[in-house]
Amino acid sequence: MGENIVATPAADAVNIPAPRLRFEPSGREVNPAVGQTVLALAQRARVLVDHTCSGAGTCGKCRVRMEGAASPLTDAERHFLAGEQLEQGFRLACQAYPEGDVSVLVEEIGPLEILSGGLPLRVRLAPFVAKEYVELPRPSIHDQRDPLARLEERLNGRLRVRPDRDFLDSLAMAFDAAAGQLTLARAGRDLISVEPGDTRTTLLGAAFDIGTTTVVCYLRDLCTGRLLAVKAAANPQTAYGADVIARIQHTQSGHRAGVELRKAITGCINQMVAEACDEAGAAPRQVYEIVFAGNTTMLHLLMGLPVESIARAPYVPAVLQGLDLDAAGLWLKVHPRARAYLLPHVSSYVGADIVADLLASRLHRSKRLTLLVDFGTNAEIVLGSRERLVACSAAAGPCFEGGNISCGMRASRGAISSAALKDGRLALETIWNGAPAGICGTGLLDLVALLREHELVDEAGRFQNPGELQHAPPAIVQRLETGAEGPRFLLAAPGESANADALALTGRDIRELQVAKAAIAAGIRVLCEKLGVDRSEIREVLLAGAFGCSIRHESALSLGLLPRCPGARYRSIGNGAGAGAQMALLSARSRREAERIARRVEYVELSASPSFSDAFMDEIVLAPTG
């Protein structure tokens, strides 16, 4: 997955007289703490506010209508909200802070039609873990049966009991303490825990999307389905390597290296659960299940399994199937008998994150031929409908995250994120309106599309001679210059850039994008061939992940990165992996559906596909396809 991480603006820690915030139409009220955004307060008040970027200010979906004293507008709000909306009091919940008594109108979402990551979670609430209350007969001198026999009699085979030391210990304690009144927690048909008294309303669950770059945690109440908190953090494994291959290589650097990576992510998860619980006024002990989505390598590292074979032909990972594990066995600090569910993978390079994307987007149920692309160093591509599903992973390289681009950078402050010609001038937007510090994936795509449109670059990706560009706007032609490595396109003169160096796009940079484009477009061709369809038959194109969420479709189409299909709908599905993980948390049926999806998807190994290299050579051109 190609996650882009955007720094959240630090909350200004000024002292504000304690205001009161009221959410409408629910009427829930909170006393805002200093430095908490409306989005964080909504989570505290258990009011659902739609968003896909975990409060990073990059999705623009968390718009609410505020009345009362609020913090000044931010750049992100000016970016996402039209003037008319601003006049009506619309704000982004992740940007606005209350500065006095405030009321906030939130568009209602039903408890089971939960929007998250841009996709509605269409599930019936029936989680894999559940609780029930029983009363067991009390012992007497004429009935000396042990608590286990009493429990088994009551269950009558309905639930499986696997008595181990800890279970027997807690059963004996609970039976003694609560006069036979017990709450049972089950996972599927397995009894997992026994508690004294009636604790049925205490049942939380967490869903995680473990991205290579970003980790997102969703804490939910499994009795009501309500979202209690969302937390996002950088994956701490990044310190050991930016991408999947670098992390796999790191595990080979010493016999404890795999353990280091495992501990890094486990520590991060435990901290996020603790913070989410804290925000929800709950304790990690109340979490009975965690569901994980993530790519194959990330979930292997989470389990501390060997990953070396993922990077070595024939690319066989330790495990592909969905796993219902003891959370304690993964060193997770939640309820001691909690379960951990890891969504299934299709292959080493089409992981549980893509399965979760499919689950959330319902591609596998669609009547229409649908294409799903999740951009990243490896771009995962799925093509199909309810009839059949094929998938591959195309080695796109890191250019969508700004990697291998001379002035490339991640999508953080100062990254050029879009390029267009406005009023005859080159308009470059940067994230947070910072001074230009580099170019990120979306900016690269826009820029090259623009250069192609005005023929400053030809189909083969070569810069043209300025003298031959009579029809091109002078504002951009004049930026063509000759650098040390040949022709280049000036983005910022030394005086304009953040670090006082000139920023320019080189021919080699364009070549990086060309290779990524060719790999992805060729992957799509191979999948079409596999299904026996033409690209023009595709009726829906779904773009997953943060990058897929923020690219301009027109740029991707004009460069041939995505096929131009007449009548097709192009949709960004945001954090589909997070949405799918939450569905699997809320519904045991969704989990079984995910396992069916993983089994159904036919994986195409591009390195073994005879037509891939031909398709790659055909697609190296920067031109629309379809």
Next chain:
Amino acid sequence: MGENIVATPAADAVNIPAPRLRFEPSGREVNPAVGQTVLALAQRARVLVDHTCSGAGTCGKCRVRMEGAASPLTDAERHFLAGEQLEQGFRLACQAYPEGDVSVLVEEIGPLEILSGGLPLRVRLAPFVAKEYVELPRPSIHDQRDPLARLEERLNGRLRVRPDRDFLDSLAMAFDAAAGQLTLARAGRDLISVEPGDTRTTLLGAAFDIGTTTVVCYLRDLCTGRLLAVKAAANPQTAYGADVIARIQHTQSGHRAGVELRKAITGCINQMVAEACDEAGAAPRQVYEIVFAGNTTMLHLLMGLPVESIARAPYVPAVLQGLDLDAAGLWLKVHPRARAYLLPHVSSYVGADIVADLLASRLHRSKRLTLLVDFGTNAEIVLGSRERLVACSAAAGPCFEGGNISCGMRASRGAISSAALKDGRLALETIWNGAPAGICGTGLLDLVALLREHELVDEAGRFQNPGELQHAPPAIVQRLETGAEGPRFLLAAPGESANADALALTGRDIRELQVAKAAIAAGIRVLCEKLGVDRSEIREVLLAGAFGCSIRHESALSLGLLPRCPGARYRSIGNGAGAGAQMALLSARSRREAERIARRVEYVELSASPSFSDAFMDEIVLAPTG
């Protein structure tokens, strides 16, 4: 259970030129190490030598015929071997040390008709844990399935796979290391471990009898059934209390007290396994299963479960059923995926040791009405046949272990262990022929029977006036004297005893035995009543445990401790619990049989039995019953 522990004589650590010992008829040879008895050497050579006291020199069953230079005869050998046997070169294997080249003739026992604890282990070798070898298809670029999918395809549902982190880790490692050639270890229908290559011949198991006083470990090769080593040790929990009730009370003395007891026994078990493996030239990692017999409290303490409810009405323990657990969950240092099986209990006071006694003695399959008594502070009594089984536990007090007797002691050096009239004189035997230091249970029984026979004590347990004892042998009448607390019977004058004090039996001592006798005899009566039979119908009487092994039946009969049943056979079954545990180790079928036995036995709670107190008052007399 009433175990008596007898100190093994310390081996003299003199330097002997390395001799060679050859066992016949097997032809196996060993180089004896200094200080190793023939029994220990037989275990090292994996030659089966029958014995029931784990080499303590108290059962006399390990007789072998030796030729060559051997250590001098010990007292135990003179005790157990007749003059004719000594002339023929018979020795006790646990007493004799080779002092040069020696050949030892051992009576052969078939590999499946293994004698241990006096009972043949009648089992067909088919242990719960077993191994098999498989070869899985190697991966290729066209077959990228994970090792788990390959394994599941091969198993085709025959074994259950519960993939957890450690299992997946070892599967991935083994699959990668051994080109798909794997050995599977299973426990029942569950796959528990995967190992690279063919390791089928490495499969050990241990059976433990966890007595309140003594712990015995039997290490066996589960491929051949052979006994590899036997180890006995004092239960280190004795430091926290001599009997079950004292230990339960200790667990109430602080919140870590139960953990202390648990750690004491776990440490002891781990050390015994390590020593037994060392003796067998094996490693604890090769042990895939441990089976435990023991009373309800001992096995609860082993699991670290609460025991307080065992000592409190209505005496409901945490668990009664047989348990197949992860050995690692009990902190056992064996194979990391090994199983631990705890035999089932009938009730708080009729534990898995008795179930093992029944399994080994086949009482539950007998056509003849059979009585089994295991003497101890609580004497467990079972009555029945293949038709029906009833059981109870009678509070006998500690007199069989020498407790509450003024000059009582355990069965160790110097304990008066038998009393008889020989050639008109009182003949007292002491253990190891030591100077008399006290009297142990068997001596007490013999002595009181002798006093009753010659009417120095009446039915009510009162000493008679010496003047009225014209017909009694003067040698014993003259030992009647008056002490500070009334009349007493002199056993050793101050000059004769080990500690220079006079040893004497008091009226209160006799009362202790009377109470024990009454409790047991009344228990037997209640069971007969429950079954609707008369004591005279009993056809077989089985005496279990170390005390039951060494008492003189005639003394027990004359005092009414055991019913005198015409035509009945009286048999000591030795360490039936150890034998039963080994059967459950060697045969999954025996294990299921033990569970059926535990469910079949109808437990009678004497404290709730209306007829028990009447029977107790009737049985307080010291006279034969039947």
